[in-house]
Amino acid sequence: MVSENESGKINEHSKNRQLDQYRADDNGKKMTTNQGLRISEDEHSLKAGTRGPTLMEDFHFREKMTHFDHERIPERIVHARGSGAHGYFQVYEPMTEFTKAKFLQDPSVKTPVFVRYSTVAGSRGSADSVRDVRGFSTKFYTEEGNYDLVGNNIPVFFIQDAIKFPDLIHAVKPEPHNEIPQAASAHDTFWDFVANNEETAHMIMWHLSDRAIPRSLRMMEGFGVHTFRFVNEEGVSHFVKFHWKPVLGVKSLVWDEAQKIAGKNPDFHRQDLWEAIDTDNYPEFEFGVQLIKEEDEFNFDFDILDPTKLWPEEQVPVKIIGKMVLNQNPDNFFAETEQIAFHPGHVVPGIDFSNDPLLQGRLFSYTDTQLSRLGGPNFHELPINRPVCPFHNNQRDGMHRMTINPGPVSYHKNSLAGNSPVPASEAEGGYAHYQEKVDGRKVRQRSESFKDHYSQAKLFWNSMTEVEKEHIIAAFHFEVGKVKSKDVQQQVVEMFSNVDLELAEAIAKGVGANPPSNKNEVETELTSPALSQELMKVKTAATRKVAILAADGFNGTEVNQVLESFKAAGITAEIVSINRGMITSATEQQVEVDQTFLTADSVLYDAVYVAGGQESVDALKATKNSIFFVNEAYNHFKAIGAGKEGAEILTKAGIGSFDPNAGVVAIADEKSGTAFIEAIAKHRHWIRA
Numbered sequence: 001m002v003s004e005n006e007s008g009k010i011n012e013h014s015k016n017r018q019l020d021q022y023r024a025d026d027n028g029k030k031m032t033t034n035q036g037l038r039i040s041e042d043e044h045s046l047k048a049g050t051r052g053p054t055l056m057e058d059f060h061f062r063e064k065m066t067h068f069d070h071e072r073i074p075e076r077i078v079h080a081r082g083s084g085a086h087g088y089f090q091v092y093e094p095m096t097e098f099t100k101a102k103f104l105q106d107p108s109v110k111t112p113v114f115v116r117y118s119t120v121a122g123s124r125g126s127a128d129s130v131r132d133v134r135g136f137s138t139k140f141y142t143e144e145g146n147y148d149l150v151g152n153n154i155p156v157f158f159i160q161d162a163i164k165f166p167d168l169i170h171a172v173k174p175e176p177h178n179e180i181p182q183a184a185s186a187h188d189t190f191w192d193f194v195a196n197n198e199e200t201a202h203m204i205m206w207h208l209s210d211r212a213i214p215r216s217l218r219m220m221e222g223f224g225v226h227t228f229r230f231v232n233e234e235g236v237s238h239f240v241k242f243h244w245k246p247v248l249g250v251k252s253l254v255w256d257e258a259q260k261i262a263g264k265n266p267d268f269h270r271q272d273l274w275e276a277i278d279t280d281n282y283p284e285f286e287f288g289v290q291l292i293k294e295e296d297e298f299n300f301d302f303d304i305l306d307p308t309k310l311w312p313e314e315q316v317p318v319k320i321i322g323k324m325v326l327n328q329n330p331d332n333f334f335a336e337t338e339q340i341a342f343h344p345g346h347v348v349p350g351i352d353f354s355n356d357p358l359l360q361g362r363l364f365s366y367t368d369t370q371l372s373r374l375g376g377p378n379f380h381e382l383p384i385n386r387p388v389c390p391f392h393n394n395q396r397d398g399m400h401r402m403t404i405n406p407g408p409v410s411y412h413k414n415s416l417a418g419n420s421p422v423p424a425s426e427a428e429g430g431y432a433h434y435q436e437k438v439d440g441r442k443v444r445q446r447s448e449s450f451k452d453h454y455s456q457a458k459l460f461w462n463s464m465t466e467v468e469k470e471h472i473i474a475a476f477h478f479e480v481g482k483v484k485s486k487d488v489q490q491q492v493v494e495m496f497s498n499v500d501l502e503l504a505e506a507i508a509k510g511v512g513a514n515p516p517s518n519k520n521e522v523e524t525e526l527t528s529p530a531l532s533q534e535l536m537k538v539k540t541a542a543t544r545k546v547a548i549l550a551a552d553g554f555n556g557t558e559v560n561q562v563l564e565s566f567k568a569a570g571i572t573a574e575i576v577s578i579n580r581g582m583i584t585s586a587t588e589q590q591v592e593v594d595q596t597f598l599t600a601d602s603v604l605y606d607a608v609y610v611a612g613g614q615e616s617v618d619a620l621k622a623t624k625n626s627i628f629f630v631n632e633a634y635n636h637f638k639a640i641g642a643g644k645e646g647a648e649i650l651t652k653a654g655i656g657s658f659d660p661n662a663g664v665v666a667i668a669d670e671k672s673g674t675a676f677i678e679a680i681a682k683h684r685h686w687i688r689a
């Protein structure tokens, strides 16, 4: 069995049907060894007497223990912590004008996909909510082979040339002498690298912005980062950048919250993704492309091959061309999310590379890393990695080979097998590299056109709203404040004075460094509103999670009404109370408590609603926990709602008065329920700051 479908017709179920052949159901079965021998006893090793030594001949013990001893594989050198999901992709209109890629032609075709999200720096078991870039990798199982779009949630990168990647990662990973800190960039070696590699400036602005602490993997953008090529049937090429736009909008945590979540629920994002799919709230992302004609390559004030530059959307609009829906959780984390192997070099006809030196280096690294991670050259045969279209070549043998290739011929060209498998012509779907003309001397140099490191960093800064700027400054204070070397701190201040003098002065003040002596601030007033997540239009409360604080004697009519309006808005709610079990309303209605103040925390919710009812409010008031819960949610700028008597808790939590404009809503009637939902949809109420 090489492929699931020799006819080439792929639909959204193709990958699932292929995986079915590998799924094993142990339910209700007798236990056997891996050889199929039934096992009669699995709790006692074979011994010479009940108190005697274990015997070598205990093959069952040996097999079980040996397998256990070898259960771990090396974690990814970067992006070790990840979460995945199955789904499908559908194009809105044929993209024939720009690319011949088949999965981008027919709007009726649903191409199966697997997506893996990740953080970069932390180990496999590190917390989800840390400040970091998020990986956003998509494997499209197309009829022409697997296409991997291995992107991030930030559109630019730290460095311009792949040869610097090991240095960047050595600097950001825990320091090698003491393996501290885990999953964090707030330490000396990272900031030393930044200050001595000016090309990082633009990416650092993004890294310290709210983009690096997403609320949910479902609420962040994705970017292919590099410039790629689309090539159509006529061989005409366009430069292209890829975008994923989340249907739920781009939303972030606040830093204090992100740090607390790391302790309260390290699996915050993984669980959010899992539960969303489990409850049929399928994450959706629209697919967009920015296109530049070949002849316009040099018409920009940045080099389109430079991965530290973006193409401002106001200059090169994003054309939305399709949608991805994630509708199925994996069955087995290791088999699917861990063993999936992405590679930017997995392309299909119609998609090609540019000469971006970062991309060029990646084309080497990804296969190489799988060899040590997955133990040999046959990782493409693992179920999650297998294309759903046929694959035939003369590659043979190697560790863990699963395919059985009959016959004596495994070479090309041959006559004994009629010269098969035979390369396909372009007309037959054979991949032909775009025939770009290249001409140059062999040099170890960077193009002059890559040397402006500050204009787009400044563009990003100019495009931020006031609150986003405040967050970036606070992030500098945290990150550089954790740096022990005063010298490195000062270097950072000097470097960012190239971006913006006020910013550099603010950094200096917060970390106790001298004001910048360098006054080379780049001069540009340009802005790109599309870069600000605060200015984005999508505002919905759908799939958000609200904590309802209630105890015995709560106002049942009011809570029912609120729950109804939550349901209509696609909001989920959990009852948080003093103890688990049932609580009874003033009118004898019973509801089950989902969480207590010990098992839950305000940081795990998007909003808080304190139910009315005097007895309930009195009971809650008596616990400091409820006051802290509301106070913390308020300080994290979240929507707060309260029934009439619930206002007493708000007062105790230091909240002055109801003010829907500041997201503090009195729940009295249906109209106020709507106001509360609008407050949740706004996500955060910065006016309180």
Ligand code: HDE
Binding pocket: 076, 077, 078, 079, 082, 116, 117, 118, 134, 135, 136, 137, 150, 151, 152, 157, 161, 162, 163, 165, 223, 224, 225, 226, 340, 341, 342, 358, 359, 361, 362, 365, 366, 367, 369, 370
């Ligand atoms: Fe990666 N990167 N990377 N990277 N990368 C890996 O491949 C590498 C870069 C990205 O969920 C590794 O299979 C080099 C940019 C994602 O499995 C490794 C360079 C972007 C993932 C590797 C880069 C990415 C990886 C580690 C500099 C955004 C996770 C394990 C030239 C466009 C994929 C693996 C997954 C993973 C190398 C830079 C995204 C070592 C050499 C830029 C999302 O091969």
